[in-house]
Amino acid sequence: MPRNPEHFSHLVYLRICLDEARKSPPKPTNFCVGALVLYNPPSSSPSILATGYTLEAPGNTHAEQSCFVKLAEAKGLTEERVDEVLPDEHVVLYTTMEPCWKRSPGNLSCVERILRAKKIKKVVCGVEEPETFVGENAGRKILGDAGIEVIYVKGLEEDILKVATAGHIKEEKGL
Numbered sequence: 001m002p003r004n005p006e007h008f009s010h011l012v013y014l015r016i017c018l019d020e021a022r023k024s025p026p027k028p029t030n031f032c033v034g035a036l037v038l039y040n041p042p043s044s045s046p047s048i049l050a051t052g053y054t055l056e057a058p059g060n061t062h063a064e065q066s067c068f069v070k071l072a073e074a075k076g077l078t079e080e081r082v083d084e085v086l087p088d089e090h091v092v093l094y095t096t097m098e099p100c101w102k103r104s105p106g107n108l109s110c111v112e113r114i115l116r117a118k119k120i121k122k123v124v125c126g127v128e129e130p131e132t133f134v135g136e137n138a139g140r141k142i143l144g145d146a147g148i149e150v151i152y153v154k155g156l157e158e159d160i161l162k163v164a165t166a167g168h169i170k171e172e173k174g175l
Helices: 005-021 063-074 079-084 110-117 139-145 157-164
Strands: 034-039 047-053 091-097 120-127 149-152
Touching: 005 034, 005 047, 005 063, 005 091, 005 120, 005 157, 034 063, 047 063, 063 079, 063 091, 063 110, 079 110, 091 110, 091 157, 110 120, 110 139, 120 157, 139 149
Parallel strands: 091 120, 120 149
Antiparallel strands: 034 047, 034 091
């Protein structure tokens, strides 16, 4: 496993996301995910702008969406206007699981929300989304095509997946 300072920093923030994911009520129909929005300007220390977890905000909300809702509402705006709250292009989204690219009708995917936020230029993920609900996730390609860097950080996969699937029905092993 790499031991560079950037990898260590990513793990620190992903651990915070994992703590957020643990707050998510387990359900068989979604993953328990945690996320945070980090402002990381080159000239000063990074600061966490918001944290969130699956089902934190009202409705069938995802962790990334919860972060955006908190950021916007703190300024009296709707989540659709979160781009007005983000400082500049030095904003990084951390999430325990790669952002969804497909949702049930009437819900924007997290990939669409990230694109709408405009100033997020990097997404750091702990694991890829298992194909449980929507099959292969095309989000990484969509974000990459839009100029957003998506990276996966190794080191917490087992813990992330254990928390993410806490509400899922486990199949019994045969005798």
